Amino acid sequence: MNTYEKTISLHGMVRDAVVQHGGNRAVVFDSGDSPSTCLTYNELFAFGNELSRQLEMAVGKHEQTIGVFCHTNIFLPAWIIGILQLPAAYVPLEPLSSSGFTLRMMDRCHLKYCLIQSSLLQHFQSVFSSFLSIDVCAEWSTLKLTLIKMYRKMPSQGSSAKQWRANNQMLQVEEARQHPKEVVPRNVHQGEQIAYVLHTSGTTGLPKIVKVPHTCIVPNIIHLRSLFQMSPDDVVFLASPLTFDPSVVEMFLALSSGACLLMVPSAVKRMPGRLAHVLFRRNMTTVLQATPTLLRQFGGCALKEEVLSAGSSLRVLALGGEACPSPVVLRSWRQEGNKTHIYNLYGTTEVSCWACCYELPNSFLASDSTEDASVPLGKSLMGTVVEVRDERGCLVTEGEGQVFIGGQERVCLLDDESIVVKGTMRATGDWVVVRDSHLYYLGRKDRLVKRHGQRVHLDNLQQAVESLPVVDACAVGLHEGSRLVAFVVPSESRNVSSTEHVQVSEDISFSCTSLEREVLQELSQLLPNHSLPDTVLLVPALPLTNHGKVSMEKLMRTYERHRGVSGDHAAWGDMDTARATLQSLWKDYLGLAADAVVMEDAHFILSGGDSLQALRLFDYITVTMGMTSAGLLEVILDGSFADVLKHITSMTHHGRIQTSNKRQHEGSTSGIPPKKYHTKVTSNIVSERNTSPEVSSVRRTVGFVIVRRAGDVQELYYSQNREKNSLMDSPKASEDLDRKRVPTSESSGSVELNRDILAGEEQFHYVNQGSGDTSQSGTATDNQALGLRVLWRSDTGRCVDASPVLLVHPDQARVFIGSHSHRLQALDLSSGEVVWERVLGDRIESSAAITSCGNLVVAGCYDGQVYFLCVDSGDTWWVFETGDAVKSSPAIDPHTGLVIIGSHDGHVYALDPLAKCCVWKHHCGGGAVFSSPCLHSSPRLLYSATLGGQLRCLRPDSGELMWKYVSDVPLFSSPACSETCVCIGSVSGHITALSHDGHKLWDFHTDGPVFSSPCLASVPPPVNKKTGSRVYDNGTSTSPANEVLLCGSHDCSVYCLNTADGSLLWQFQTTGKVYSSPFVFDGTPWGRSTLVALTTTDGTVWVLDVEQGALKASLSLPGELFSSPVVWGRTIVVGCRNDYVYCLDLTGSKEQKKTSLSTRD
Known part of the structure; x- marks a missing residue:
């Protein structure tokens, strides 16, 4: 093999070829619909020399970089050679890229000069004139080229100036974080002439700038020229754009060999039929380097009959930039008798361009064996060192590890590096398995994911799908970090009938029946269950990035559109149709x-299903129904066939009102039946309604209380000198605001309750004392029996799954709660009268919160927005948009006033309602954030859980990750904190406690999934039945109150655990699943120590004694209950799936008689 001198360069190799092949065609430009144009080697080099001379006169010989802003055209290689000969490095700028991205490239490369294709000069000026001062230095009509000099300018005034400064400040902070300055070590490599400057894709942050010396790229050209046995007779296609470094290999592989470089307009590359005609009929292309995705655009028929036919002109097919297709797929592309040599290329932009090469032997391609699942990466190329290291940095000779690439000369400069250690090895982020001295590609580090505790290689899954006969091409990705989606292009041999798929949009259709089933069934024979995709989506073609790779971003947008389209509602129309549809899906x-035969009592899990299959069934049902449900997944996991059918038909009934995802504006008619208001609304409520976010200063000078689910009660107060419109004032909190308090009767004495009772709902229900007795009548054995009755109810128009939040002032108390009718209501706690009502953009499942200033109510919405509304009027103060539905309930940081909330886009956001800005956001590593964040005061921490199975501990002020706990199952439950631990439930049935530094303390197992969120409370220890005294942990009769955890489970039980060790204190069996969070409150008014209220999905509200789990009262409401109750004074407020919000009165028998008499009066 030839060696090379350090002084050799890209343009030097072309100069050598000109000497030998000056009269040969060097460049051909062919659009396919007109005669092609060409340049000989002599003409090409003459143009290059002329440009180099002109540049030297215009910019001098000391300019290091020059931009190139152009489309592909016949003069492009001459422009490149002219810049290289100056000598300078060329910086390709894509005309179709965003202005912000291009400006960043210019700034990072310190570009002063740019060569612009003359026809694009006006476009360049219109896009960049507000950011740059542009001087035209020279115009060369022969080369169709214009040279400009650029000066960065800052807008002088107005919002654009502020935006410019803000963008630059954010950019500097992000770059400083990603690329900190480093101390330069000794023994460095520097001073090499840079050939070109590119950028990485930027999938893990800001794109890196990569400066590539001639000494790094020339060895690639020389070695591949030898491997491919290049000759002057070859025609090499320029498949890659100038911004993708394989273009350098393609261009100089041809021009250093005396061969012909074939170029086509970018539009032709997107037209497979015309492209095949130009390449193989008009120009007889012999060397093609391309990504597998670009090659697939030709389609199976054209690949076999033209590109890789028996008589194809193509000598060399080099595939790189993506995982190489499996041998089975490669064989399917070739026609019998094809002689093309196929190579697998592997490399990374940070060590431009290729590092390894493997030629597939003919025997490999001719074999019918299916055992060879993947193609090796091959041997390292000239001057390249390839190592595999494990996570500890140790070399791997057998097994899995990450690829590192480098070499003494094969070194590029990243970002602001000007010097680099000799032999530097760059981590690629690619993982391989070393087997029998061969490296086999597994995938990017971020493409190795865990599902149910098992590792899944997405690229391996993609290869497995592509190996199926019914599949022509495939791309696999994770949506929201959890939903595994396979995008499938059906093979041309597969004739998909119109009955087998539903057209969703102009560019996508998805299988409802046979093809999806066929793909999944065949994959189940090849892969373990945890590797199977949740959704198979049929697409006509895989979209490409500018670099010819699969655009996963476009595919995910397609999937989101697919999910947003209402499906086949007719399949769920009536009970019989729904039963038949569900039976078919079940099987x-x-x-x-x-x-x-599917029996009515058949259980999905017990019939052989698992949670992944349940998620797939859930996904299909919700897509075809065009709606979702808070309880559907739980019913599939834990219920019978009859339960699932009942739930679906209930969804269908409630869903007929609303099936569109279009937002309802405030002034528009919602299509929802009008609200059934109370007939009498007091005048003082009407007078308080405002049209601005200003609030009265009078009432805010005193304290207020916020009551939320899971026993969260906070008291806040303000100083006395507040002025009107003081939303900017910060509250002062009572001691330990974020500690859960048990509401007491003393704190609620100012709330006078209306004792009017709805007709037909005035009966009380009593229960016997004693744990586990669920009867609703009998004689009490302690001070007095308790009863529940309905004080009032308010119709919201649709199901209420959200939990209420109460805002209590000395002179009034209000309830804020959202509904699936899109409505957020403010109700008077004493009467149930509607103070105000707002129709938001979509359904509301998120429980509302009150900001620490007491002036704003905050709620998330299915439309992806977080709404901040004035508590007095419902007027909009601010709306913040996330990337997906918001079902998480906000947490309020009492120290900073920040509102912290999760979204189904996989992020947690910290929002400042006063400044109306997002202070920080944190990506939770995959999986939607359904549960509510939890703040802990000391140490100051923030906890957030995801449906991807992660519990994350963050710094509340910055969103910085402290530690994470990874579960194998989704976490619907919200975390709850004590002084020593954080607790959370999971759908595997576990309730787990972790220390505040992330160590597991204990784990308690229930017999059903836990969707309920724990409630922590300090209560007196139990009474010794023999002595009658309370028994404390230290054996004495004097000790602080014990801390207990109360949490429900889908096994129809509520559990009381000791938070110290997770031991069971008591268990109470209910009549339905416990989805809601318990609420602990003071029982003193009824002669008891501490009580807890909870609800079950069968519609029952329960009140228990916390000490022993004895039933004190219960009441059945006419609808399912997923909402969590909140308690204030003697009232319990809860939402119901029969569309109503209920306020219940909890009282004793003596009070009941007294109240009844006073009512008669």
Whole structure:
């Protein structure tokens, strides 16, 4: 093999070729619909020399970089050679890229000069004139080229100036974080002439700037020229754009060999038929280097009959830039008798361009074996060192590890590096398995994911899908970090009938029946269940990035559109149709025979299903129904076939009102039946309604109380000198605001309750004392029996799954709660009268919160927005948009006033309602954030859980990750904190406690999934039945109160655990699943120590004694209950799925008689 001198350069190799092949065609430009144009080597080099001379006169010989802003054209290689000969490095700028991205490239490369294709000069000026001062230095009509000099300018005034400064400040902070300054070590490599400057894709942050010396790229050209046996007779296609470094290999592989470089307009590259005609009929292309995705654009028929036909002109097919297709796929592309040599290339932009090369032997391609699942990366190229290291940095000779690439000369400069250590090895982020001295590609580090505790290689899954006969091409990705989606292009041999798929949009269709089932069934024979995709989506073609790779971003947008389209509602129309549809799906997702009988009491999990299959069934049902449900997944996991059918038909009934995702504006008609208001509304409420976010200063000078689910009660107060419109004032908190308090009767004495009772709902229900007795009548054995009755109810128009929040002032108390009708209501606690009502952009499942200033109510919405509304009037103060539905309930940081909330886009956001800005956001590593964040005061920490199975501990002020706990199952439950631990439930049935530094303290197992969020409370220890005295942990009768955890489970039980060790104190069996969070409150008014209220999905509200779990009262409401109750004074407020919000009165028998008499009076 030839060696090379250090002084050799890209343009030097072209100069050598000109000497030998001056009269040969060097460049051909062919659009396919007109005669092609060409330049000989002599003409090409003459143009290059002329440009170099002109540049030297215009910019001098000391300019290091020059930009190139152009489309592909016949003069492009001459422009490149002219810049290199100056000598300077060229910086390709893509005309179709965003202005911000291009400006960043210019800034990072310190560009002063740019060569612009003359036809694009006006476009350049219109895009960049507000950011740059542009001087035209020279115009060369022969080369169709204009040279400009650029000066960065800052807008002088107005919002654009502020935005410019803000953008630059954010950019500097981000770059400083990603690329901190480093101390330069000794023994460095520097001073090499840079050939070109590119950028990485930027998938993990800001794109890196990569400066590539001639000494790094020339060895690639020389070695590949030898491997491909290049000759002057070859025609090499310039497949890659100038911004993608394989273009350098393509261009100089041809021009250093005396061969012909073939170029086409960018538009032709997107037209597979015309491109194949230009390449193989008009120009007889012999060397093609491309990404597998670009090659697939030709389609199976054209690949076999033209590109890789028996008589194809193509000598060399080099595939790189993506994982190489499996041998099975490669064989399917070739026609029998094809002689093309196929190579697998592997490399990374940070060590431009290729590092390894493997030629597939003919025997490999001719074999019918399916055992060879992947193609090796091959041997390292000239001057390149390739190592595999494990996570500890140790070399791997057998097994899995990450690829590192480098070499003495194969070194590029990243970002602001000007010097680099000799032999530097760059981490690639690519993982391989070393087997029998061969490296086999597994995937990017971020493409290795865990599902149910098992590792899944997404690229391996993609290869497995592509190996199926019914599949022509495939791309696999994770949506929201959890939903595994396979985008499938059906093979041309597969004739998909119109009955087998539903057209969703102009560019996508998805299988409802046979093809999806066929793909999943065949994959189940090849892969373990945890590797199977949740959704198979049929697409006509895989979209490309500018670099010819699969655009996963475009595919995910397509998937989101697919999910947003209402499906086949007719399949769920009536009970019989819904039953038949569900039976068919039940058998499909469980892999049962078509004639299998599905019994009414069949259980999905017990019939052989698992949680992944349940998620797939859930996904299909919600897509085809065009709606979702808070309880559907739980019913599938834990209920019978009859339960699932009942839930679906209930969804269908409630969903007929609203199936569109279009937002309802405030002034528009919502299509929802009008609200059933109370007939009498007091005048003082009407007078308080405002049209601005200003609030009265009078009432805010005193304290207020906020009451939320899970026993969260906070007291706040203000100083006395507040002025009107003081939303900017910060509250002062009572001691330990974020500690959970048990509401007491003393703190609520100012709330006078209306004792009017709705007709037909005035009966009381009593229960016997004693744990586990669920009867609703009998004689009490302690001070007095307790009863529940309905004080009032308010119709919201649709199901209420959200939990209420109460804002209590000395002179009034209000309830704020959202509904699936899109409505957020403010109700008077004493009467149930509607103070105000707002219709938001979509359904509201997020429980509202009150900001620490007491002036704003905050709620998330299915439309992806977080709404900040004035508590007095409902007027909009601010709306913040996330990337997906917001079902999480906000947490309020009492120290900073920040509102912290999760979104189904996988982020947690910290929002400043006063400044109306997002202070920080944190990506939770995959999986939607359904549960509510939890703040802990000391140490000051923030906890957030995801449906991807992660519990994350963050710094509340910055969103910085402290530690994370990873579960194998989704976490719907919200975390709860004590002084020593954080507790959370999971759908695997576990309630887990972790220390505040992330160590597991204990784990308690229930017999069903836990969707309920724990409630922590300090209560007196139990009474010794023999002595009658309370028994404390230290054996004495004097000790602080014990801390207990109360949490429900889908096993129809509520559990009381000791938070110190997770031991069971008591268990109470209910009549339904416990989805809600318990609420602990003071029982003193009824002669008891501490009580807890909870609800079950069968519609029952329960009140228990916390000490022993004895039932004190219960009441059945006419609808399912997913909402969590809140308690204030003697009232319990809860939302119901029969569309109503209920306020219940908890009282004793003596009070009941007294109240009844006073009512008669």
